[in-house]
Amino acid sequence: MPHHRAILEGTDWASLATVCGTGGSLPTTLARFIDPDPVVRTAAVDDALREVTHQNTIYEATVPVACYVAAVLHHPVIAAGDSGTDAGMPPHRPTVVRLLEWLGDTAYDADDECVAISERHCGEGFLDEDREMRAFRELRPALFSAVRPLLDHDDAQVREAAFVAAVPLAEHPALATHRAELVGHARRLLATGTDRHHRDRALDAMKAWGHDTGDLENADDIAARERYARLKAERDSWWAAGGTGGYSESPPF
Template identity: 30%
Template sequence: MQTGTDVLRDTDWTRTFHAYGSGADAPEHLAPLLTGDPGERRRALGYLYGAILHQGTVYSATVPAALFVAGILGSPALDAPAVEGGGTTPFRHTLLRFLADAAEAAEDALHHAVPEAQAPPEPSPADLDRVYAALGSDDEDEALHVWEEPVMEALMNRVGPDMRAAAPALYEAVHPLLTHADPGTRMRAVEAAAAVARLGGFGPDLSGAADMAECRDEGAVIVLALGRVGADTTEFLTHADPAIRVCAALAPAQAANPAATEELAAALADPAGADAWFGSRPSYFPDRVRFTLARVLAERSAPADAERLLPVLRAVAPLSSTGAGAADVGQLLRVAFPSAADAGADLTGVQRAYLAVLLDNDALWESGVPDFRFHLKGLGLPQDRGGISALAGV
């Protein structure tokens, strides 16, 4: 399967589409990723995420776009810096992140695809001609209404399998970067390689990256990647580094392992320390590390675990705020209050203790930021400090 500039040249982009219609505009928008100045590259990246991978959705144009991106990863031009996350990193890192995001979105598309027995019939050549003409039409109503046709449902249902078919070629393009001289490139390459391998249903060879790993950040990315592709991470649960132990514990295959769950709870006993673990945070953690740990710990816990997790809540709550509350303490509250009905019943001593913890942090109750209050509402709890105090009996 072709990658790189051959894809840009040889693809019939008029027979593809993205979030805003025909993919015929793709070459002019994508070419600057390789040849443009920094501003043009940033605009091209905006096109990738705004049209080609719009809000985490893959389209038929996503497949050749990903193959193009994969094929240019080795270009020296991508050593140029790009502003990402407030810091300056090579633009190559950004494109590796796009490939990982596209692979994960395609996997999600496969998961939610219409079953074959219920899928709409394959469109006829005449239907395809009509649909692609409508997608490229200057008539906005025509281009918009075509999305409502069964033909488009059939075409969208193809995208996941087409991305899966491209996964080996994407992986082969990313693989050389697993041993790149730059540690940051190796990290992003591990994430991309694992994502496309998982999409393709095969195991990535991360041994080269593991041999070159120089720091905690790299080791964590590798262990997280192994967990995400279904490898056994048990051996890392006894690693000397608590960050590596936690990354091993986060593997889905460890969900039923009490030792792994205990590692998550132990890490949250020092949430500020966990937040400071990484100089270059693995993409697995989209925000504060403690947010992910609290979410996974809550998912693996039952109401009967609430008392055991009370010290964890007491450690996390002082760091929280009304903007962050839903992401950290809110996840732990779900263990003690698994349904809205529980909040209206006679409370247990443990439930009252959970509510009392919330009252000790003024930052959770700042006015004008409703995030945490919405979370409390979803749990069937009062949304104001006075109501929580009355319910807790303090």
């Protein structure tokens, strides 16, 4: 991965499409990701990622932003965490966790399932036409290399966020050998973690990789799985009925 300054200075940001225009302001905002003041960092992360995050779309500016995020994950300011935050401030997730979460969410927006869905709707040549998604998918090995060291971080928040980001990145064929390592991290997460989203990702990954999860699920996992299945059945029924009727509750998708 190039140095973060090289990414800022070597990218023609103003020529790249974002959610509402072009990325001309991104270099200034991205540079504040490593500001010593956690308040400045938080605002910068909000502002920059908002420019490339909307309705599961990969924009032209998404790939260089992802490169920059990966390049600063281990920067001393980011690695030091936000322990110096004023005690009077409302609690917030550490910068490194927020960046990992964004990488993971974006990777899921470009994963094999999303490609398969798009190909069903747009034809098998979908990836040939979607240069932005293709570019992000090609970047996955480099992103994984940046995320991987954080899988063993001392902070459980960081470990779990790194794992959730690593799973969709590891779909790249060049990373297949790393999936066995991720299974070990999934087991660790499922043994101690309580976050519903993280547990779902871990269980889904293990099932996708051919592992039995029966001995790893707890009562909440089983209840969540049954609820998701019920909502999926209701959604399928709704589509089959031409979009009439409703759900018993809001679906998780």
